[in-house]
Amino acid sequence: MSTTENGDQVATRPEPVAAHAASENPEDARTLLSVENLKMYFPVKSSGLIHRKVGDVQAVDGVSFEVKAGGSLGLVGESGCGKSTTGRLITRLYEPTAGHIRFEGEDIASVPERKLKPLRREIQMIFQDPYTSLNPRHTVGSIIGTPLRIHNVVPEKQVLPRVKELLEIVGLNPEHYNRFPNEFSGGQRQRIGIARALTLNPKLLVADEPVSALDVSIQAQVINLLQDIQREFGVAFLFIAHDLAIVRHFCPEVAVMYLGKIVEIGDRDSIYNQPRHPYTQALLSAVPDVKQAAVGGRRERIQLEGDVPSPINPPSGCRFRTRCPIAQDICARLEPPLLQIGKKHKVACHFPGALGQHPNEPLTAGMLGVDHQGNPDPGASPSPDLTDKPGYDDTWFDLDTRTFGRA
Amino acid sequence: MSLTASSVEQPGDSEFHEPEGDDKAAGKVGVEGRSPAKLAWARFRKDRLSMVSFSVVVLFFAIAVLTPILVAAGVLKPQDSNQDLLNLMTGGLPTEGMSLAHPFGIEPGTGRDLLSRILLGTTLSMTIALSGAIITVIIGTVLGIIAGFTGGVVDGVIGRIIDLTLSFPSTLMLLALSQVVVDRMLDLGIPSGPNGAFVNGFYIVIVLAAFGWPPVARLIRGQVLSIREREFVDAARLMGASRPRIYFKEILPNLWAPILVYFTLLMPAYVSAEAALSYLGVGIKNPTPTLGNVLSGALLYADSYPLFFFTPAIFIAVIVISFNLLGDGARDALDPKAGR
Numbered sequence: 167m168s169t170t171e172n173g174d175q176v177a178t179r180p181e182p183v184a185a186h187a188a189s190e191n192p193e194d195a196r197t198l199l200s201v202e203n204l205k206m207y208f209p210v211k212s213s214g215l216i217h218r219k220v221g222d223v224q225a226v227d228g229v230s231f232e233v234k235a236g237g238s239l240g241l242v243g244e245s246g247c248g249k250s251t252t253g254r255l256i257t258r259l260y261e262p263t264a265g266h267i268r269f270e271g272e273d274i275a276s277v278p279e280r281k282l283k284p285l286r287r288e289i290q291m292i293f294q295d296p297y298t299s300l301n302p303r304h305t306v307g308s309i310i311g312t313p314l315r316i317h318n319v320v321p322e323k324q325v326l327p328r329v330k331e332l333l334e335i336v337g338l339n340p341e342h343y344n345r346f347p348n349e350f351s352g353g354q355r356q357r358i359g360i361a362r363a364l365t366l367n368p369k370l371l372v373a374d375e376p377v378s379a380l381d382v383s384i385q386a387q388v389i390n391l392l393q394d395i396q397r398e399f400g401v402a403f404l405f406i407a408h409d410l411a412i413v414r415h416f417c418p419e420v421a422v423m424y425l426g427k428i429v430e431i432g433d434r435d436s437i438y439n440q441p442r443h444p445y446t447q448a449l450l451s452a453v454p455d456v457k458q459a460a461v462g463g464r465r466e467r468i469q470l471e472g473d474v475p476s477p478i479n480p481p482s483g484c485r486f487r488t489r490c491p492i493a494q495d496i497c498a499r500l501e502p503p504l505l506q507i508g509k510k511h512k513v514a515c516h517f518p519g520a521l522g523q524h525p526n527e528p529l530t531a532g533m534l535g536v537d538h539q540g541n542p543d544p545g546a547s548p549s550p551d552l553t554d555k556p557g558y559d560d561t562w563f564d565l566d567t568r569t570f571g572r573a
Numbered sequence: 574m575s576l577t578a579s580s581v582e583q584p585g586d587s588e589f590h591e592p593e594g595d596d597k598a599a600g601k602v603g604v605e606g607r608s609p610a611k612l613a614w615a616r617f618r619k620d621r622l623s624m625v626s627f628s629v630v631v632l633f634f635a636i637a638v639l640t641p642i643l644v645a646a647g648v649l650k651p652q653d654s655n656q657d658l659l660n661l662m663t664g665g666l667p668t669e670g671m672s673l674a675h676p677f678g679i680e681p682g683t684g685r686d687l688l689s690r691i692l693l694g695t696t697l698s699m700t701i702a703l704s705g706a707i708i709t710v711i712i713g714t715v716l717g718i719i720a721g722f723t724g725g726v727v728d729g730v731i732g733r734i735i736d737l738t739l740s741f742p743s744t745l746m747l748l749a750l751s752q753v754v755v756d757r758m759l760d761l762g763i764p765s766g767p768n769g770a771f772v773n774g775f776y777i778v779i780v781l782a783a784f785g786w787p788p789v790a791r792l793i794r795g796q797v798l799s800i801r802e803r804e805f806v807d808a809a810r811l812m813g814a815s816r817p818r819i820y821f822k823e824i825l826p827n828l829w830a831p832i833l834v835y836f837t838l839l840m841p842a843y844v845s846a847e848a849a850l851s852y853l854g855v856g857i858k859n860p861t862p863t864l865g866n867v868l869s870g871a872l873l874y875a876d877s878y879p880l881f882f883f884t885p886a887i888f889i890a891v892i893v894i895s896f897n898l899l900g901d902g903a904r905d906a907l908d909p910k911a912g913r
Contacts, residue, residue, distance in 0.1 A: 289811075293808060
């Protein structure tokens, strides 16, 4: 590819933004990352001379999911729900309190920091804020070349050619390698961050709100770039965002988080067209709808009451019950299991159902061995099928027939 | 791997335009990398007062470098006494003031050339101040980075050491221990130098550094606390960078501004500290000149021969003022948002 001067470069690249279709997961891909019951509790210390531990911020409290090789999982939720913390756990910037992170079958959750170096080549991260994620005192060439030098991937002489190649891949002028980050715009800086993440040919990229700090017009370009990279190099993405439209475009599979837990996880179609958790339904109803605006009027919006409870002292049972329009007694007593209700669809609710058609009795009561108010029911036998393991089973609970079955 | 970068810049997209910084708007064309340091230097050059003080500082450094050469060449004779120019009837006052041979006159009593003594004194004083400031900044920076980045127990321990050092009656200890420590250092094989100048100067440097680092460490720690939260530090950890690499390659370059500023403010403080200690009888002693001991020797003649007193005093004042102004200018240039 010929990139010469700035002016020519723009003129010789006429490909329109809209050319990129929504991403799909590759067929029959193996599981690259498998996260099981991951927990991250940040201790809260008392002030004063002796720092006594007075509690925990339960930022992430038992999440399980899978990412396929070359696929992408979107992680959505409002601010403070633990999605960024999850991303930082996967990259092992934090050490998890409990749980397993299996990367290519190997549990990396408790590997000590100094033994993590080989892992660093496999999992990289794209950061949210392109203005703080690049060291202002290093040139672009030095920023992108550092991983190569640390891991001794290529001899020193080949660092610069590789840096130029990476700059070209992310659509920047390769001759700009000796410039400093302050000379680039936000979108260009994010491209530099992406180039840095790609340097070591990682298998998994954790993208922590990669476009939320950018202008909308630039967002589309960066998303397209990420799609190109995914297609070209087969990189898997854990895509953390709060922009539901972007996640819908980028991620064939989506997990919705609320207060440190996954409340609903499924493929794109299940989450966006058949949400079964009242929180997901409320979240989706808040997305502006261009088509609706064209017709006039607006869709009915579900407005949740109150604030997100404190993760230091989360509500008992279901964490969403304090704001849930359909909560009943059982919700305060028992935590709803993440129940598989479709081929690729799981939901954690006692009353899962389409909007306005939530059942009146808790569907989960029988499986959990309790009566409809959540009291232990001696006659019932808890179902062994309720596990918090990642991935999907072949059998699931059908919401219409209310039985376990398979397709 | 070869990928044609298919994600492209749209025509009219602002991405490939030159971002406009403070100085960018001044009609810059073409591709030229401008580091943050270059931008700071451009700002610094615009400030006339900073540039004047910078020239004076450069002049003093030139003096410090050239004087030993001139002394060795015999042009400056700081130890020759010109007894013929002294009036023994008035207790050794010079018979002439400024002359071509002795531009600042001669010392009363000993008859040594004052210019030579002050220039050599400037050299030694600046050497002491410079070495002291460098060691101070190194200790303070390293401990500050470690305390700030590691946090927890390490931070607590370093913080308490800082408190302890600051609350120590350093001047008293300095006076009380000077002879003991100097003797001990001679025992340890530290060369004494002519007239004990080296070992005494070394003692001053050590003491200045040992009691000067805590404010630097505190300053740096505070800076590191904010820098370590920036995502490029996480990015470096993700690359597999070792702790030392993060400290010195990622964090340290972002600390040059406060370090440079503090350094330029330490220099004048140490020049005057050396003078004060000389007066108290610690440090390099007559006949080896420093600005401090020339000045304290002049006190006897402050009445009868003020030239002897004012010349070293003015030298000290000019050094202190120009370094302080340089430090202020550097701070303004390096941190344009701070304002005055």
